Amino acid sequence: xxxxxxxxxxxxxxxxxxxxxxxxxxxxxxxxxxxxxxxxxxxxxxxxxxxxxxxxxxxxxxxxxxxxxxxxxxxxxxxxxxxxxxxxxxxxxxxxxxxxxxxxxxxxxxxxxxxxxxxxxxxxxxxxxxxxxxxxxxxxxxxxxxxxxxxxxxxxxxxxxxxxxxxxxxxxxxxxxxxxxxxxxxxxxxxxxxxxxxxxxxxxxxxxxxxxxxxxxxxxxxxxxxxxxxxxxxxxxxxxxxxxxxxxxxxxxxxxxxxxxxxxxxxxxxxxxxxxxxxxxxxxxxxxxxxxxxxxxxxxxxxxxxxxxxxxxxxxxxxxxx
Amino acid sequence: xxxxxxxxxxxxxxxxxxxxxxxxxxxxxxxxxxxxxxxxxxxxxxxxxxxxxxxxxxxxxxxxxxxxxxxxxxxxxxxxxxxxxxxxxxxxxxxxxxxxxxxxxxxxxxxxxxxxxxxxxxxxxxxxxxxxxxxxxxxxxxxxxxxxxxxxxxxxxxxxxxxxxxxxxxxxxxxxxxxxxxxxxxxxxxxxxxxxxxxxxxxxxxxxxxxxxxxxxxxxxxxxxxxxxxxxxxxxxxxxxxxxxxxxxxxxxxxxxxxxxxxxxxxxxxxxxxxxxxxxxxxxxxxxxxxxxxxxxxxxxxxxxxxxxxxxxxxxxxxxxxxxxxxxxxxxxxxxxxxxxxxxxxxxxxxxxxxxxxxxxxxxxxxxxxxxxxxxxxxxxxxxxxxxxxxxxxxxxxxxxxxxxxxxxxxxxxxxxxxxxxxxxxxxxxxxxxxxxxxxxxxxxxxxxxxxxxxxxxxxxxxxxxxxxxxxxxxxxxxxxxxxxxxxxxxxxxxxxxxxxxxxxxxxx
Numbered sequence: 003x004x005x006x007x008x009x010x011x012x013x014x015x016x017x018x019x020x021x022x023x024x025x026x027x028x029x030x031x032x033x034x035x036x037x038x039x040x041x042x043x044x045x046x047x048x049x050x051x052x053x054x055x056x057x058x059x060x061x062x063x064x065x066x067x068x069x070x071x072x073x074x075x076x077x078x079x080x081x082x083x084x085x086x087x088x089x090x091x092x093x094x095x096x097x098x099x100x101x102x103x104x105x106x107x108x109x110x111x112x113x114x115x116x117x118x119x120x121x122x123x124x125x126x127x128x129x130x131x132x133x134x135x136x137x138x139x140x141x142x143x144x145x146x147x148x149x150x151x152x153x154x155x156x157x158x159x160x161x162x163x164x165x166x167x168x169x170x171x172x173x174x175x176x177x178x179x180x181x182x183x184x185x186x187x188x189x190x191x192x193x194x195x196x197x198x199x200x201x202x203x204x205x206x207x208x209x210x211x212x213x214x215x216x217x218x219x220x221x222x223x224x225x226x227x228x229x230x231x232x233x234x235x236x237x238x239x240x241x242x243x244x245x246x247x248x249x250x251x252x253x254x255x256x257x258x259x260x261x262x263x264x265x266x267x268x269x270x271x272x273x274x275x276x277x278x279x280x281x282x283x284x285x286x287x288x289x290x291x292x293x294x295x296x297x298x299x300x301x302x303x304x305x306x307x308x309x310x311x312x313x314x315x316x317x318x319x320x321x322x323x324x
Numbered sequence: 325x326x327x328x329x330x331x332x333x334x335x336x337x338x339x340x341x342x343x344x345x346x347x348x349x350x351x352x353x354x355x356x357x358x359x360x361x362x363x364x365x366x367x368x369x370x371x372x373x374x375x376x377x378x379x380x381x382x383x384x385x386x387x388x389x390x391x392x393x394x395x396x397x398x399x400x401x402x403x404x405x406x407x408x409x410x411x412x413x414x415x416x417x418x419x420x421x422x423x424x425x426x427x428x429x430x431x432x433x434x435x436x437x438x439x440x441x442x443x444x445x446x447x448x449x450x451x452x453x454x455x456x457x458x459x460x461x462x463x464x465x466x467x468x469x470x471x472x473x474x475x476x477x478x479x480x481x482x483x484x485x486x487x488x489x490x491x492x493x494x495x496x497x498x499x500x501x502x503x504x505x506x507x508x509x510x511x512x513x514x515x516x517x518x519x520x521x522x523x524x525x526x527x528x529x530x531x532x533x534x535x536x537x538x539x540x541x542x543x544x545x546x547x548x549x550x551x552x553x554x555x556x557x558x559x560x561x562x563x564x565x566x567x568x569x570x571x572x573x574x575x576x577x578x579x580x581x582x583x584x585x586x587x588x589x590x591x592x593x594x595x596x597x598x599x600x601x602x603x604x605x606x607x608x609x610x611x612x613x614x615x616x617x618x619x620x621x622x623x624x625x626x627x628x629x630x631x632x633x634x635x636x637x638x639x640x641x642x643x644x645x646x647x648x649x650x651x652x653x654x655x656x657x658x659x660x661x662x663x664x665x666x667x668x669x670x671x672x673x674x675x676x677x678x679x680x681x682x683x684x685x686x687x688x689x690x691x692x693x694x695x696x697x698x699x700x701x702x703x704x705x706x707x708x709x710x711x712x713x714x715x716x717x718x719x720x721x722x723x724x725x726x727x728x729x730x731x732x733x734x735x736x737x738x739x740x741x742x743x744x745x746x747x748x749x750x751x752x753x754x755x756x757x758x759x760x761x762x763x764x765x766x767x768x769x770x771x772x773x774x775x776x777x778x779x780x781x782x783x784x785x786x787x788x789x790x791x792x793x794x795x796x797x798x799x800x801x802x803x804x805x806x807x808x809x810x811x812x813x814x815x816x817x818x819x820x821x822x823x824x825x826x827x828x829x830x831x832x833x
Contacts, residue, residue: 056441058437058440058441078443079443079444079445080443081443082440082441082442082443083442083443085441087438087441087442089434089437089438089441090434091432091434092434093432093434093435093437093438095435095438095439095452095453095456095457096435096457097453097456097457097459097530098456106442106444106452107442107443110442110443110444110448166441
């Protein structure tokens with residue numbers, strides 16, 4: 003991975019909006035094929051950073067490279083055809099049907115109509131929407147969750163090497179949000195594309211990110227795996243940012259989060275006799291099991307991905323700061 | 325109700341014609357307004373300051389009273405459908421511009437961002453995203469404009485553009501309520517039907533909208549084209565001023581022209597308007613010929629050098645002819661015999677009693693004069709002002725409308741009045757003209773005026789009209805006016821009788 007050329011690279015990028023300094027001296031390399039999450043509070047500069055990738059916002063200073071070539075040297079419109087974009091406001095074109103919305107970019111890329119129609123149907127099926135039923139509907143006839151599913155596959159339809167997500171789920175209710183997060187992970191695993199995902203929700207970042215960049219006041223504080231961020235925060239801000247996610251509703255926290263953030267451990271030889279949990283099971287269930295046994299295994303598709311004991315759970319809970 | 329129905333049956337051909345004219349004017353204006361306002365508004369969405377300015381301008385344009393706007397346009401583009409369409413376009417600009425601008429401006433910015441982020445070009449964004457989203461708002465603006473246009477287009481009749489307004493005007497003129505109702509109801513129905521059609525387009529897809537507009541345009545051009553082709557004969561338009569005399573004259577012109585040149589048809593526009601209105605119409609080629617008086621040419625139409633007073637009738641005519649030719653490239657054909665001029669008139673008994681023959685004779689009875697005259701006559705230098713000066717009189721006249729003045733003469737409320745020398749009332753009321761031996765009143769001889777181009781390319785028309793040269797005496801004209809005004813004969817019939825009896829027209833029957 004490390005030897006590969008970054009697909010996107012920020013070099014000493016600065017952005018000013020009039021008097022305001024939005025981004026100061028940003029250096030960041032995004033690797034091909036990774037799901038990179040930028041997380042931060044509002045005004046941290048995360049969305050600005052994202053929009054500089056497809057040049058909706060142009061940097062004041064510094065260079066951004068796409069596969070080693072400066073963005074300035076690209077024709078903006080053809081560059082954007084290769085960068086998928088999912089918006090927080092979803093922004094489906096209201097006068098177009100579902101199929102027409104999804105076909106927007108394939109049409110601009112002059113893909114044959116038949117092929118586009120096939121892609122549309124297959125993508126609809128992949129996100130759990132029956133093509134027969136949904137193809138010719140108008141966006142206004144869909145629920146919010148359904149609309150954002152279309153928003154996602156619209157960005158994916160032309161198989162762009164990189165897709166940008168700008169807080170896509172923040173306006174959706176928690177259940178739909180969880181479903182769509184799973185969907186993004188699925189699609190990412192199937193398509194092997196690069197995703198840059200912006201959110202203000204650390205939980206979402208921890209769940210989705212291969213790597214996470216934490217931003218505050220125009221600075222990138224730390225870029226690391228979820229595990230490293232939880233275990234080795236570079237400063238108090240990052241530590242607090244993570245701690246904040248622990249604090250909320252401990253009982254419903256999925257066990258998967260503890261795996262991601264490094265609170266589980268591996269064993270050379272498992273006995274396979276421990277009680278088993280899956281990633282999406284909650285800590286509440288873990289508490290019940292751990293009240294009787296010393297450790298439990300956490301499984302992902304019948305594979306043990308880690309073990310959890312009482313000490314680790316207490317350690318996780320102790321991250322809550324007053 | 326029966327009268328209404330009968331009038332409707334009576335007028336249905338004319339109604340259809342008027343409806344078609346109305347539709348033509350309205351839709352042409354609408355299409356032009358769309359072509360101007362929509363692209364302008366789209367452009368303005370990227371130039372906010374300009375948009376504000378344009379909104380102001382179009383709002384101001386809309387506040388100009390339509391009647392004033394039509395009037396202002398006459399000196400610029402003449403009369404007929406052109407100024408009517410221009411005025412209607414001006415009215416239609418605001419709603420179309422405003423709605424297009426607002427429709428596009430109010431599109432959710434996130435949709436604009438999405439379109440940009442997907443790599444759409446500005447044109448693609450416009451046609452695939454912005455216009456489809458703004459379409460219902462744009463179309464509702466077009467609908468507002470259309471209803472406005474169809475209603476206002478009734479005023480087009482005032483400047484000779486025809487349409488349903490003709491029915492309303494004619495109805496007012498003839499005090500015929502049925503005509504007014506027919507004109508108004510048809511105009512309202514037209515607005516409702518067209519508005520409904522557009523409402524249907526509002527919910528339709530962009531493609532359907534474009535197709536429908538296309539069909540309308542093609543059908544329109546087709547029908548107009550067919551009409552043009554199916555009218556192989558050249559059409560000469562002859563108009564006349566308000567009143568019986570010009571009406572009789574233009575009917576004579578028509579008969580004479582159609583007798584000698586079979587390749588043309590003549591359309592008459594009687595009671596077309598006042599002097600400057602007709603002259604502008606001729607200049608703008610909305611009409612081809614109209615009868616005019618030599619004196620009027622010198623007084624009101626040409627910029628004449630030198631003194632016009634004390635010219636003989638012939639000198640006046642020659643000067644008018646030369647000036648028209650020099651200044652407007654117009655041909656003034658040979659004049660008829662009669663002279664229509666201003667006159668001071670008294671009742672025959674009154675003239676006898678005081679032995680009045682000339683205007684100068686009034687001096688002796690100045691204290692007994694009770695004069696009633698038209699406002700125009702009182703204020704003209706070749707009217708009362710000139711008379712008082714030249715004849716050393718001090719007549720003070722009360723101003724009254726022309727027909728009231730005759731009524732007052734008849735009743736003896738006044739004893740001196742002004743008149744036109746060919747007015748039928750002179751005969752009817754037994755009035756005597758006082759001789760103007762000091763030539764204050766310019767001698768007015770009538771003759772057809774037309775463009776030089778028409779005259780040189782249609783020698784047959786010139787020859788036909790010249791047959792009237794030196795014909796028709798003052799008495800003849802008075803008699804004919806009397807027959808039309810008092811005996812209610814049709815102008816066409818009176819004109820034809822004269823021509824036949826004087827051997828100018830072969831009796832067809």
